[in-house]
Amino acid sequence: MVSRITDDYRDMAAAGCAAICEPAFWAGFDRSSAQGFHDYFAQITEYEPRRAAKFGLAHFCWLCINPKESENVELARDVLAIIPQFLDRPTVLGLGEIGLNKNSRNELKVLEMHIDLAAKHNLLILAHTPHLEDKRKGTQLTIDALKNNPGINSARVIIDHVEEHTVGMVLDAGFWAGMTLYPGTKCTSSRAVDMIEMYGSERLWMNSACDWGDSVPLAIPYTALEMRKRGHSAAQIDRMIYQNPKDFLSQCPKFRLPQP
């Protein structure tokens, strides 16, 4: 939401969204120091929940140094050192979006550092997978890194940005799979519904790309319309867009939805 205007909060509230979960991500520029991340973590744990609350929306967040900036291992080490001071904040769900961008050695090292931190503090994980040519390889490397840490429970990890060629491997490994909706490229609404029809609704959820590029904050309600158009029942739609994310996120005791 740091890349979005306040009208987006109004539109999401009007469309029936119950809560927003904002992952720590790229700020539109590479930050030059850990202090830049400190201020960003303050923004998404203090200011954004207040901005969302004006529209009756609950706002939660995930913390990390995102894959796009984690090529610098020294900087990542400094950022990881400041994360614990934010973990007790009431809206912090866990670590995310951690993961790989170009599948480089340094990114993998930083991913493993995040996984260690999550295991140490028993945190939920949201993992990004590469949008570039090597999504399948990056997804497998991410699964392996998570499986290599005995402190990680796969039921408490969501591996995000799955597409048709990676959703099966994520579900088979026991993780949750996230389909990130974009207006034209990557996973569109109709492709997400295809995957629901192929794989069922267990451990599968959808989220909207909401960033500096072409992205649609209302992608989830629009995909609910697409499900309705294709004959899915109200209960099936509710499972995908409300119950599944609620079940996963409720594994963090701090996740509470406002009473409807």
Ligand SMILES: [Zn+2]
């Ligand atoms: Zn991502």
